[in-house]
Amino acid sequence: MADGKMMIETFRLTKMFKDFTAVDNVDLYVKEGEIYGLLGPNGAGKSTIIRMLTTLSRPTRGTARVAGYDIIREAEKVRGSVGMVSEKMIMYDRLTAYENLRLFGKLYNVPRKDLDDRISDLLKIVGMTKWSDTQIGKFSTGMKQRINVIRSLISMPRIVFMDEPTLGLDPQSTAEIRNFIKKLNEKDNLTIVLTTHIMNEADLLCHRIGLIDGGKIARTGAPTELKSSITDRGHTLVELDIMDAPHDAAEGFLSLEGVTSAAQKENIVKVIMSKENGFQNILDASSRMGLRLRNANVSQPTLEDVFLHYTGKAMVDQVKNRVPMAGHGPHRRSNSRTR
Numbered sequence: 001m002a003d004g005k006m007m008i009e010t011f012r013l014t015k016m017f018k019d020f021t022a023v024d025n026v027d028l029y030v031k032e033g034e035i036y037g038l039l040g041p042n043g044a045g046k047s048t049i050i051r052m053l054t055t056l057s058r059p060t061r062g063t064a065r066v067a068g069y070d071i072i073r074e075a076e077k078v079r080g081s082v083g084m085v086s087e088k089m090i091m092y093d094r095l096t097a098y099e100n101l102r103l104f105g106k107l108y109n110v111p112r113k114d115l116d117d118r119i120s121d122l123l124k125i126v127g128m129t130k131w132s133d134t135q136i137g138k139f140s141t142g143m144k145q146r147i148n149v150i151r152s153l154i155s156m157p158r159i160v161f162m163d164e165p166t167l168g169l170d171p172q173s174t175a176e177i178r179n180f181i182k183k184l185n186e187k188d189n190l191t192i193v194l195t196t197h198i199m200n201e202a203d204l205l206c207h208r209i210g211l212i213d214g215g216k217i218a219r220t221g222a223p224t225e226l227k228s229s230i231t232d233r234g235h236t237l238v239e240l241d242i243m244d245a246p247h248d249a250a251e252g253f254l255s256l257e258g259v260t261s262a263a264q265k266e267n268i269v270k271v272i273m274s275k276e277n278g279f280q281n282i283l284d285a286s287s288r289m290g291l292r293l294r295n296a297n298v299s300q301p302t303l304e305d306v307f308l309h310y311t312g313k314a315m316v317d318q319v320k321n322r323v324p325m326a327g328h329g330p331h332r333r334s335n336s337r338t339r
């Protein structure tokens with residue numbers, strides 16, 4: 001997987017809407033067989049990147065190669081190589097699952113003799129065989145999304161783009177869709193690019209992640225690499241649970257020797273500090289600041305900590321619907337400084 005062919009490579013990919021830069025000089029690559037996740041809050045530019053890579057939107061500057069083709073000069077060839085699971089499902093409620101898939105196959109000129117086999121294989125993968133002749137309108141959101149996902153595979157693309165594939169699904173459907181994504185990737189070594197703003201989704205599914213914020217890639221790497229990157233060079237993450245924490249509790253730690261970042265979410269403050277400066281310093285500082293500690297321990301960084309560290313922003317996890325994200329939410333109390 002890691003030594004695979006280059007399937008996507010972007011070159012200072014940029015998209016502006018009037019004078020607003022939605023995607024800002026993005027350089028990323030995805031190799032064959034990888035599941036690559038674009039992880040970032042609402043408005044970060046994830047969908048815009050995907051729209052450019054699938055030729056639905058033209059870059060303002062820069063370009064990319066997708067499946068070996070230039071997205072501007074060889075757009076037609078790119079379209080022939082990719083599948084797309086878009087945020088909005090465009091399917092016909094009055095047609096059955098089978099009919100919807102067949103319609104799509106025809107649209108993509110899948111040879112007639114292959115189409116039926118392909119549809120039944122795909123229905124089998126997502127456990128929907130027995131629903132083949134049922135109208136889509138009668139399906140739950142989770143069932144519809146399974147059809148929506150396999151629909152992107154009808155044309156046998158080499159790369160599939162999935163924009164928030166689990167958005168708005170209940171926990172069980174979410175788990176199922178994640179399983180199918182894994183299965184599809186493993187079965188055919190399919191390259192998958194997905195967007196999400198759910199930390200543990202990216203952590204669970206993706207071989208590599210691009211953290212994106214304000215149109216820029218803040219950091220890329222495997223989930224484990226990203227997590228260890230914030231505590232490398234002799235640093236450690238200390239998690240403090242503070243009783244009735246004042247909203248500026250994190251700030252007090254930032255001025256301490258050896259502290260590289262401190263972030264707060266309600267009563268939890270996470271401090272990244274050099275090991276040699278010692279746990280005891282943190283405890284002493286807490287008591288100097290008059291903070292009442294309920295608990296303090298060294299903990300393993302999560303992707304959320306990573307995001308906070310590199311962007312200075314908290315990302316709300318497990319957001320079901322479009323609620324205000326970092327910086328706008330009522331609970332945002334975080335401060336972060338990066339090395």
Ligand SMILES: Nc1ncnc2c1ncn2[C@@H]1O[C@H](COP(=O)(O)OP(=O)(O)OP(=O)(O)O)[C@@H](O)[C@H]1O
Binds near residue numbers: 047197
């Ligand atoms: N057609 C457009 N015209 C003007 N602005 C746009 C357009 N499309 C996107 N934007 C803006 O570009 C920024 C990035 O949008 P984008 O949809 O790519 O974000 P996203 O990361 O997919 O967010 P979400 O998690 O909400 O889907 C946003 O500020 C958005 O308002």
Ligand SMILES: [Mg+2]
Binds near residue numbers: 046047048087163
């Ligand atoms: Mg989006």
